[in-house]
Amino acid sequence: MDSIKLPHKKFNAKRPGALVGTITEVSEYLRLLYAWIGKSRDNNRTWTSQDFSGNSPYVACSVCYGTGAVIGDIDPSRMIAPELSLKHGAVLLWAGTNCGPVTMIKELAKMIGIDFERPLAEQDKRFTDILLYGYDREPVSYVHKNKQLKGFYRGCVLDLRYMRDAGTTSKGNHRAIVFFSRQVKCPECNGSKLNPESLVITIEGQSIVEVSKLPIAELLLFIRNIPTSLDEHESKISSELIDEIELRLIYLNKIGLKVLPPINDRIQFSP
Structure with a gap:
C-alpha cells in the first residue's frame, strides 16, 4: 500500500x-x-472504502438495508390533495381507481354535503377529517360491482393501517403503505446506514x-x-x-x- x-x-x-x-x-x-x-479491534482484517458505504450490501445495516430509515406510521398529510376535488382524485390513496371505497365516498359525499366537483380546500375542513379518519354516525349504502352494499366508511388512514396490520401480500398495497408512511430514523443504526462492525472503526x-x-x-x-x-x-x-x-x-x-x-x-x- x-x-x-x-x-x-x-x-x-x-x-x-x-x-x-x-x-x-x-x-x-x-x-x-x-x-x-x-x-479497530480486528487489526487482521483488510478494510476497503466500501466498508463505510451504506450502498454496500455487505456492510449496510441489516434492519434498514442501508437507507438509514424505516417505515413509521401512516402520514395523513400525504393522503389528501386539498387542491383537488373528489372527482379529480383528492383522496390520493384511491385516486384513479374505481374500488369499493371510491364508490362509497361518492355516496358519503351526497349524505354529508361534500361537493364532489369542488376542491376540498374550498369546503368545510371537517370533510377532509372525515375522509381521513372515517364517518361512524350512520352506515353508507352504495353499489359496487353490481352489488348493493352497506357499511361504515372507516377513512383512508384507517384503511391503510388495516392493510398494513393484516400483513397484505399485494404489491400495490405494499407500495401504497411505503408511499404514505413517514420515514423515521432507523433504531438499529441511528440513521448511519452502516452495520455495527463498520461503526467501530x-x-x-x-x-x-x-x-x-x-x-x-x-x-x-x-x-x-x-x-x-x-x-x-x-x-x-x-x-x-x-x-x-x-x-x-x-x-x-x-x-x-x-x-x-x-x-x-x-x-x-x-x-
Whole structure:
C-alpha cells in the first residue's frame, strides 16, 4: 500500500468544478482514509472504502438495508390533495381507481354535503377529517360491482393501517403503505446506514459517521490534526489523501458550506 493512486485528479481551487462533485469526492476520500488508517479491534482484517458505504450490501445495516430509515406510521398529510376535488382524485390513496371505497365516498359525499366537483380546500375542513379518519354516525349504502352494499366508511388512514396490520401480500398495497408512511430514523443504526462492525472503526476516537456530521470548519481541523498521531507507514500511505481532503474542505469552508450533506439532501450555506 506504499504507492496508491487516488481515484480523482488533484483539486484546483481556481477551477473547482461542480460543487456536488467536490462534496462527493470528500465523502469518498473520507471512506478511503478510514479504510487505510482507521483503528479497530480486528487489526487482521483488510478494510476497503466500501466498508463505510451504506450502498454496500455487505456492510449496510441489516434492519434498514442501508437507507438509514424505516417505515413509521401512516402520514395523513400525504393522503389528501386539498387542491383537488373528489372527482379529480383528492383522496390520493384511491385516486384513479374505481374500488369499493371510491364508490362509497361518492355516496358519503351526497349524505354529508361534500361537493364532489369542488376542491376540498374550498369546503368545510371537517370533510377532509372525515375522509381521513372515517364517518361512524350512520352506515353508507352504495353499489359496487353490481352489488348493493352497506357499511361504515372507516377513512383512508384507517384503511391503510388495516392493510398494513393484516400483513397484505399485494404489491400495490405494499407500495401504497411505503408511499404514505413517514420515514423515521432507523433504531438499529441511528440513521448511519452502516452495520455495527463498520461503526467501530475510528480515527482519533471518532467513527466516520461522527466525523461526517462535523461542521466543515471543525472537520477541517480534525483532518489537519490527523498526521500528528500517525506512525511512519500510516503517514506515507495517507499524506496525499489527507492533503486532497484538506484542499477540498478549505474550498467548501470558504464558500460557506456548513456541513457535508448526503448528496440527495438540500445543501445549506452559512450567511
